[in-house]
Amino acid sequence: MQKNPAAGLIDLSNGAYAWLAPQGTWGWSNAGLVVDGEESILIDTLFDLDLTQTMLKAMRDAQPCTANINTLVNTHANGDHCHGNELVTGADIIASSASAAEMDELPPEGLAAIMDAAKTMGPVGEYFIHCFGAFNFHGINYTPPTKTFDGELHMHVGDKPIHMIEVGPAHTRGDVLVHSPADKTVFTGDILFIEGTPLIWEGPVANWISACRRIENMGVDHIVPGHGPITDKSGVRKVRQYLEYVRDQAKLRYDAGLNAWEAAQDIALSEYSAWSEPERIAVNVDSLYREFANDDTRTDVVELFRRMGELAGFKPRVDS
Numbered sequence: 255m256q257k258n259p260a261a262g263l264i265d266l267s268n269g270a271y272a273w274l275a276p277q278g279t280w281g282w283s284n285a286g287l288v289v290d291g292e293e294s295i296l297i298d299t300l301f302d303l304d305l306t307q308t309m310l311k312a313m314r315d316a317q318p319c320t321a322n323i324n325t326l327v328n329t330h331a332n333g334d335h336c337h338g339n340e341l342v343t344g345a346d347i348i349a350s351s352a353s354a355a356e357m358d359e360l361p362p363e364g365l366a367a368i369m370d371a372a373k374t375m376g377p378v379g380e381y382f383i384h385c386f387g388a389f390n391f392h393g394i395n396y397t398p399p400t401k402t403f404d405g406e407l408h409m410h411v412g413d414k415p416i417h418m419i420e421v422g423p424a425h426t427r428g429d430v431l432v433h434s435p436a437d438k439t440v441f442t443g444d445i446l447f448i449e450g451t452p453l454i455w456e457g458p459v460a461n462w463i464s465a466c467r468r469i470e471n472m473g474v475d476h477i478v479p480g481h482g483p484i485t486d487k488s489g490v491r492k493v494r495q496y497l498e499y500v501r502d503q504a505k506l507r508y509d510a511g512l513n514a515w516e517a518a519q520d521i522a523l524s525e526y527s528a529w530s531e532p533e534r535i536a537v538n539v540d541s542l543y544r545e546f547a548n549d550d551t552r553t554d555v556v557e558l559f560r561r562m563g564e565l566a567g568f569k570p571r572v573d574s
């Protein structure tokens with residue numbers, strides 16, 4: 255299993271911090287914090303209340319002013335980046351308007367219901383438990399953004415400028431990068447999975463590739479991904495190259511008449527197979543096929559998890 259060599263609160267110096275999960279696999283997301291004077295901004299909460307509570311305590315121990323965080327920004331709508339919002343009381347909660355709309359469609363009760371049913375769902379249920387069984391989705395009060403923006407939002411935390419840059423739709427509908435130039439730090443949300451496989455829920459992939467190039471051109475020393483260890487420009491380049499490779503491989507098979515599931519099973523992941531969750535190729539090809547066909551018909555999400563589960567070895571048992 256993929257492990258982060260450093261986990262917990264990482265001091266990037268000058269009042270910038272990364273919160274790194276012990277591993278970057280399904281649901282084990284990172285977060286960030288920028289402090290200046292008595293003001294602070296939190297970048298993302300975590301997948302459940304216990305995890306978020308533990309993170310907020312570590313932040314208060316390091317920076318007592320974070321007992322009252324001024325601003326919380328959710329980089330995107332997935333629960334592993336916003337389920338803990340209710341614990342950041344009194345803060346403005348910011349997201350892109352596209353993310354805010356997507357959050358409304360993905361309340362925590364939905365995931366809680368799937369997990370309650372997982373034991374009766376056969377192999378796909380086993381795969382759901384494999385992915386999300388470590389988290390508790392009960393008792394989470396959905397806490398949506400209080401402020402939304404489109405494009406870019408510039409604000410200050412103390413004297414530090416903070417730039418929120420919408421780069422989606424890509425991983426999800428409204429992905430946002432959070433750049434603190436004074437700290438030479440960017441928090442990328444799930445535009446970067448490091449040592450884990452990127453997951454294209456939304457696309458178009460060109461937006462994601464552009465977002466990678468934008469990060470590659472930033473004057474930053476610290477690049478904090480949504481999942482996995484802190485990385486550098488070469489880590490960003492590898493994510494971009496994965497996206498370009500999968501796009502090209504999927505297009506060859508689309509043109510040859512394979513369907514999305516056939517193509518996903520046929521693509522050799524070569525060097526990228528060492529990343530965790532290589533099975534996400536099933537979703538990535540499905541989303542790319544939507545683009546190629548210019549058809550927004552969605553494949554049911556349980557069916558996408560069934561395909562990923564099958565690639566990961568969660569298959570119906572064959573009695574011999």
Ligand SMILES: [Zn+2]
Pocket residue numbers: 281283332334335444480481
């Ligand atoms: Zn995530």
